[in-house]
Amino acid sequence: xxxxxxxxxxxxxxxxxxxxxxxxxxxxxxxxxxxxxxxxxxxxxxxxxxxxxxxxxxxxxxxxxxxxxxxxxxxxxxxxxxxxxxxxxxxxxxxxxxxxxxxxxxxxxxxxxxxxxxxxxxxxxxxxxxxxxxxxxxxxxxxxxxxxxxxxxxxxxxxxxxxxxxxxxxxxxxxxxxxxxxxxxxxxxxxxxxxxxxxxxxxxxxxxxxxxxxxxxxxxxxxxxxxxxxxxxxxxxxxxxxxxxxxxxxxxxxxxxxxxxxxxxxxxxxxxxxxxxxxxxxxxxxxxxxxxxxxxxxxxxxxxxxxxxxxxxxxxxxxxxxxxxxxxxxxxxxxxxxxxxxxxxxxxxxxxxxxxxxxxxxxxxxxxxxxxxxxxxxxxxxxxxxxxxxxxxxxxxxxxxxxxxxxxxxxxxxxxxxxxxxxxxxxxxxxxxxxxxxxxxxxxxxxxxxxxxxxxxxxxxxxxxxxxxxxxxxxxxxxxxxxxxxxxxxxxxxxxxxxxxxxxxxxxxxxxxxxxxxxxxx
Amino acid sequence: xxxxxxxxxxxxxxxxxxxxxxxxxxxxxxxxxxxxxxxxxxxxxxxxxxxxxxxxxxxxxxxxxxxxxxxxxxxxxxxxxxxxxxxxxxxxxxxxxxxxxxxxxxxxxxxxxxxxxxxxxxxxxxxxxxxxxxxxxxxxxxxxx
Numbered sequence: 001x002x003x004x005x006x007x008x009x010x011x012x013x014x015x016x017x018x019x020x021x022x023x024x025x026x027x028x029x030x031x032x033x034x035x036x037x038x039x040x041x042x043x044x045x046x047x048x049x050x051x052x053x054x055x056x057x058x059x060x061x062x063x064x065x066x067x068x069x070x071x072x073x074x075x076x077x078x079x080x081x082x083x084x085x086x087x088x089x090x091x092x093x094x095x096x097x098x099x100x101x102x103x104x105x106x107x108x109x110x111x112x113x114x115x116x117x118x119x120x121x122x123x124x125x126x127x128x129x130x131x132x133x134x135x136x137x138x139x140x141x142x143x144x145x146x147x148x149x150x151x152x153x154x155x156x157x158x159x160x161x162x163x164x165x166x167x168x169x170x171x172x173x174x175x176x177x178x179x180x181x182x183x184x185x186x187x188x189x190x191x192x193x194x195x196x197x198x199x200x201x202x203x204x205x206x207x208x209x210x211x212x213x214x215x216x217x218x219x220x221x222x223x224x225x226x227x228x229x230x231x232x233x234x235x236x237x238x239x240x241x242x243x244x245x246x247x248x249x250x251x252x253x254x255x256x257x258x259x260x261x262x263x264x265x266x267x268x269x270x271x272x273x274x275x276x277x278x279x280x281x282x283x284x285x286x287x288x289x290x291x292x293x294x295x296x297x298x299x300x301x302x303x304x305x306x307x308x309x310x311x312x313x314x315x316x317x318x319x320x321x322x323x324x325x326x327x328x329x330x331x332x333x334x335x336x337x338x339x340x341x342x343x344x345x346x347x348x349x350x351x352x353x354x355x356x357x358x359x360x361x362x363x364x365x366x367x368x369x370x371x372x373x374x375x376x377x378x379x380x381x382x383x384x385x386x387x388x389x390x391x392x393x394x395x396x397x398x399x400x401x402x403x404x405x406x407x408x409x410x411x412x413x414x415x416x417x418x419x420x421x422x423x424x425x426x427x428x429x430x431x432x433x434x435x436x437x438x439x440x441x442x443x444x445x446x447x448x449x450x451x452x453x454x455x456x457x458x459x460x461x462x463x464x465x466x467x468x469x470x471x472x473x474x475x476x477x478x479x480x481x482x483x484x485x486x487x488x489x490x491x492x493x494x495x496x497x498x499x500x501x502x503x504x505x506x507x508x509x510x511x512x513x514x515x516x517x518x519x520x521x522x
Numbered sequence: 523x524x525x526x527x528x529x530x531x532x533x534x535x536x537x538x539x540x541x542x543x544x545x546x547x548x549x550x551x552x553x554x555x556x557x558x559x560x561x562x563x564x565x566x567x568x569x570x571x572x573x574x575x576x577x578x579x580x581x582x583x584x585x586x587x588x589x590x591x592x593x594x595x596x597x598x599x600x601x602x603x604x605x606x607x608x609x610x611x612x613x614x615x616x617x618x619x620x621x622x623x624x625x626x627x628x629x630x631x632x633x634x635x636x637x638x639x640x641x642x643x644x645x646x647x648x649x650x651x652x653x654x655x656x657x658x659x660x661x662x663x664x665x666x667x
Binding site: 014016180221225259265278340347348415417435 | 531534559568569572573574589592596630632633634636639644646647
C-alpha cells in the first residue's frame with residue numbers, strides 16, 4: 001500500500017447531508033488515503049474528520065470544503081494544533097470520555113465494510129462462542145442479561161427468545177425492525193451505517209438461539225445510505241461464511257435478506273411490519289396470537305428492534321450477568337440516547353440507564369443552541385410525552401419514566417425552547433396519527449381526525465369548556481379502544497401537553513396573543 | 523415482476539422497482555402485478571394506496587421533500603416550509619404547473635440532530651435553509667438540462 005496519510009471521513013447520512021462526500025473527495029484529490037467510517041455521534045461537529053497520530057485519533061471539525069487545503073498543510077507539517085478546528089484526541093473529549101459504548105464501540109472508528117477491521121476490533125467473538133453453545137444456553141444468557149426491547153415497548157427479550165425457541169415449527173424467522181420512523185431517533189440508522197456487521201452478528205446469534213434459519217431486516221426507504229451499506233455488508237458476510245448454510249463452521253444455517261419498506265410509519269409496529277413483509281397493506285393484526293408463535297407467514301418469529309439485536313453480541317461475549325450489572329433496577333444495560341431539537345450538543349450518547357433528563361439535556365447537551373430557555377422536552381418519539389423542566393430530575397429508566405406518564409421509547413430526546421406552543425404540538429400528534437394510521441381500528445382512524453378538529457375549536461375558543469371535556473374523553477377512548485400503540489399512545493403527547501402546559505390550551509392563550517407562538521403575525 | 527414472485531414482500535419490492543424505473547405506477551402496473559402475483563386488482567390497488575412512497579401519477583421533474591416531524595419543528599421547519607413555499611411559489615403536496623417541481627412532506631429522515639432536514643431528488647440536506655433549498659433546487663434543475 002501507499003505511504004500516504006490516512007484520513008477518516010464519515011459516510012454517515014448526517015455527515016453526508018452536511019457535505020462529507022465533498023470533503024472526502026477533496027482529501028482524495030490531495031492524495032490522502034480516505035477511509036469512510038460511521039459517525040462518532042458528535043453531530044454539532046460534523047463533518048468531523050480524523051487523522052491518526054501516535055496511536056490516537058485526532059479530530060477536526062466541523063470541516064467546510066474551504067478548510068481542506070489548510071488542514072492538508074497542517075497534517076503534512078505535523079503541527080495539528082495550529083489548525084483552528086483542531087479538537088484534540090477524540091477519545092479524550094468530554095462527550096466521548098463519559099460514555100459507556102457497548103453498541104457504538106466501533107462506530108466511527110472502523111471501516112464499516114471491512115470484516116477484517118470488525119474482527120480485529122472484537123467482532124465475531126460472540127458468534128464464534130454462540131456457535132458452540134446450545135440454544136437453551138444462549139436463551140438463558142439473554143434472559144439473565146435483563147435486556148428489554150429497545151424499540152419502545154421494553155418487553156423482556158429473554159421471554160421472547162424462549163417462546164420462539166420453544167415453539168415447534170418447520171420454519172422460524174428472525175425479523176429486525178429497522179423501520180426507525182420516530183422523529184428524534186437515529187441510532188438505528190447510525191449503527192447500520194457505521195457498524196453493520198454488529199447487527200448481522202446479533203441476528204445470526206438470535207437465529208442459532210431460537211432455531212430460525214432465515215432472517216429479514218425491514219429497513220425504511222428514507223435511509224438510502226443505510227440500505228447501501230447493509231446490502232454490501234450482507235454480501236461480504238456471505239463471502240466469509242458469517243451467513244449462509246454453515247455459519248462459521250457450526251453446521252447451522254442462517255440466511256439474511258434486506259427488505260426495503262415503502263413509506264409507512266405504522267410499519268414500525270411489529271404486526272404491521274410482518275404484514276408488509278408479506279407484501280400486503282401494513283395493517284396491524286390483533287394480538288394474540290403473538291408473533292413469537294404466529295408471526296411471519298404464520299410461523300414463529302422473533303421480532304426485535306435494531307438496538308436490541310445489536311446488544312446481543314456483548315451479552316454473549318461477556319455473559320448475561322455482566323450485562324445485567326450495568327444500568328439500574330430492571331433497566332439493565334446501556335441505551336444510546338439521541339439528542340436533537342434546540343440543543344447545543346446534539347447527537348448520540350450511549351450510557352447506562354439511570355442518568356437524569358437534566359444530565360442529558362443540560363450537562364451533556366449543553367442547553368439550547370439558540371440561548372433561549374428550555375420550555376419542554378419530548379422523550380420517546382411522536383408517541384412520547386412532553387415534559388416540563390420540573391420533571392427533569394427524573395432518572396431515565398423504564399419504571400421511573402412510566403411513573404411520570406412518559407416512556408423511554410427508542411431513546412430520542414427532542415428539546416424545545418420557550419417559543420414552542422404545546423397546543424400546536426398536541427394538534428400535530430393527532431395530525432400525524434391521522435396521516436399515518438393504518439385505518440384498521442376506529443378509535444385511531446376516526447379519533448385522530450376528531451382530535452385535530454377538537455383542538456382547533458379549543459384554539460379558537462368555540463365552546464371552550466365543553467371541548468376541553470371532549471378532548472379528555474377522546475384521549476381516554478383512544479387509549480382504551482385502539483388495537484395497537486399508534487392509537488393507544490397518541491394521547492400521551494396530548495395529555496402530557498394538557499397536564500403540564502394547561503396555559504397553552506386556555507382561551508385566549510397568552511402564548512398566541514402576546515408570545516412568539518406559531519400564529520404570531522409578522 | 524417475475525424475479526420478485528415467490529419472495530417475501532415480493533409485491534412491494536416489484537412495485538418499488540417499477541416506480542424506480544418510470545417514476546410512478548400507471549394503471550397497467552396494477553393489472554400486470556395482479557396477474558404475476560395471483561392477486562385481485564383490488565388487492566394490488568390496496569397495497570399501492572397504503573404506502574406513501576407509491577404514486578399513481580408522475581411527480582415533478584425534481585422532488586423536494588421537507589421533514590415535517592417534531593425534531594425538525596423544534597428547529598424551525600414550520601417557518602422554513604412557509605418560506606420555501608413562498609419563494610418557489612408552490613404548496614406542500616403539490617406539483618408546479620410547469621411540472622418542474624413537486625414539494626412533499628416526509629416524516630423523519632433521521633437527521634434530527636442537525637435539522638431542519640430536506641431531500642432533493644434523493645440527496646440529503648441537513649441544517650436546511652430557504653437559501654440552501656432554493657439553490658439546491660436550481661442546481662438540480664440545471665444538472666438535468
